[in-house]
Amino acid sequence: MFRKRTIALAALAAASTLVLASCSPADTGSSSAYDPDETVSLDFAFWGNDDRANRYNQLIEKFNEEHPEITINTTFTDFASYWEKRQTEAASGSLPDVFQFSDSYLRQYGESGTILDLDTVKDYIDFTTFEDALLGTGRLDGTQYSLPTGFSLWANFVNDDLLAQAGIDAPEGGQTYDEFDDWMASVTEATGGAIFGGTDYTQRIQVFELRLRAEGKNLYTEDGELGFTEDELADFWNSGSDLRDGVAIAQQQLEEISPISGFGAAKTASEMSWSNFLGGYLADSGASSISIIAPPTDDPDAKDLYRQGGLQIAISAGTEHPEAAAIFLDYIVNSPEAGEVFGTTLGFPASSSKLDGAKLEGADKQVADYIESVKDRIGDTPPPAVVGYGSLEQKFWDLGKELGLGTKTVDDAVAEFFSEAQVVLG
CATH class of the missing domain: 3.40.190.10 (Periplasmic binding protein-like II)
Incomplete structure (x- = not known):
């Protein structure tokens, strides 16, 4: 899912839904x-x-x-x-x-x-x-x-070539978020910022979802309501402040190389995404070796991963x-x-x-081996996505990028997301 421009998708989705409601499936007739x-x-x-x-x-x-x-x-x-x-x-x-x-x-x-x-x-x-x-x-x-x-499955990718150049060992899979943040900082420091440890993963709603699932929650309830509070979202986005302060690649650099990601452009040593991205990452980055490790978690017994x-x-x-x-x-x-x-x-x-x-x-x-390696961490599938989830996912990402660019505060971003959710979810 590659980064590009932003748009008021929620409004468009809402307008589309009104028009779509009047559409009906085509008459396919007889298969014969x-x-x-x-x-x-x-x-x-x-x-x-x-x-x-x-x-x-x-x-x-x-x-x-x-x-x-x-x-x-x-x-x-x-x-x-x-x-x-x-x-x-x-x-x-x-x-x-x-x-x-x-x-x-x-x-x-x-x-x-x-x-x-x-x-x-x-x-x-x-x-x-x-x-x-x-x-x-x-x-x-x-x-x-x-x-x-x-x-x-959600996964963490590591560019082995870049780590070898920097003389840094790969992180352990499933370490805590603080431990992973420290590892990212060590890469950025060792290379003088020529290669960053990673990206600001708090931009991704999937990482927020994993943190919620580790606590027995989900992004959304079965009734189509938000499954988290404004304070929980604020805490999550605030946890990325150090990443945005020089540890992770600057958002402005990511804007300049979009739609290729920082990891795909070989400008970061790690990036979290879905496990099926390995082939694309290898093609984009030109790396001879990329490892897949389990994403961070603060609960070693968490059942936060799921088959998506x-x-x-x-x-x-x-x-x-x-x-x-x-x-x-x-x-x-x-x-x-x-x-x-x-x-x-x-x-x-x-x-x-x-x-x-x-x-x-x-x-x-590699992907098959990764899926096997984290099988004990796979939990139940979350409730079905609510109408407008795609718009809210994009809104989450857009606000995360604004945090990275310094054009919005965490409090303002939280307020804007919840305001958008109220419109989208009705």
């Missing part, structure tokens, strides 16, 4: 009406970087060997810009035929009828290859709207070619070829057939 010899063209959109784009191009070439009658037109951008565009398209009924989706938007897009009920094209998709728990990540009120490409099936594939309810779109969706989430091309870069394969094609070696084996 599908003509496999008909030449069709599908638009496919995704977020990511050049590495992901190259992999999709490889997969589409393989897909066209089996389905030369289906032309796939691709577009991609960074995460923030991606959802800005999808919100606008959803409001106007012009979503791509097939697109990368996120469980963060499942309620918003599912309840408004802008994504297709996959049961209407069930003859073209194999659902039996998924565990029910993973199917549930794309299911809302009994309706399957999307399918996961894989699952990920957030990266999904969905079909527009307005597509003119639902059967062809379903065939392509099935190829992405189920084919052994997708496992071979993507490995674990779209998450650890969620379907058994895709996993069969994945050769778990090199970076992919």
